[in-house]
Amino acid sequence: MILVDADACPVKGEIQEIALRRGISAVFVAATYLRLPDHPLFKMFVAGDAFDAADDAIAQVxxxxxxxxxxxxxxxxxxxxxGGAALDPRGREYTQATIGDSVATRDLMAELRPGMMGQQGGQSSGPPPFGPADRAAFKNGLDRILTRIARTGA
Incomplete structure (x- = not known):
């Protein structure tokens, strides 16, 4: 099963394409209703707009x-x-070996950001634009994980 943190997910179409090709269900979890193609493999779960409601719903399953x-x-x-697998929309897999560093970097950037934003007048450049290479990397990453799960179950 593919679980999608769907509110700001830029690869919904790619997820649907891969789910259809592989015959795997995809559950899109969001604060509010999102329109999905009418297909039995696609499910929408509205978690509500409480803080972290969508995250909590995904973590539970x-x-x-x-x-x-x-x-x-x-x-x-x-x-x-x-025990689940996690992939970002640019195709990078989070693993037991990398998640600690990712969390630490996130926390450090959160601490640095207020001071940096004050020096930059409150503007942040944000992530680089999302392009075709990112979409291709995502599809390759998702296929790689789904193949591993099909072989090993994890």
């Missing part, structure tokens, strides 16, 4: 054999602790 698509490092950490 993540387990070995599931893949969660998220850019949220703290959600990825929860998924990995539950």
């Amino acid at each position: 993540a387990r070995p054999g599931t893949v969660t698509i998220t850019a949220d490092i703290l959600l990825a950490e929860r998924v990995i602790k539950a």
Whole structure:
């Protein structure tokens, strides 16, 4: 099963394409309803707009054999602790070996950001634009994880 942190996910179409090709269900979890193609493999779960409601809903069902698509490092950490796999929309897999460094970097950047923003007039450049190479890397990453799960179950 593919679990999608769907509110700001830029690869919904790619997830749907891969889910259809592989015959795997994809559950899109968001604060509010998102329109999905009418297909039995696609499910929408509205978690509500409470803080971390979508993350909590995903973390409750993540387990070995599931893949969660998220850019949220703290959600990825929860998924990995539950035995699931986690992939960001640019195709980078979060693993037991890398999640600690990712969380530490996130925390450091959160501490540095207020001071940096004051020097820059409150502007942040944000992540680089999302392009075709990112979409291709994501599809390759998701296929790689799904193949591993099909072979090993985890």
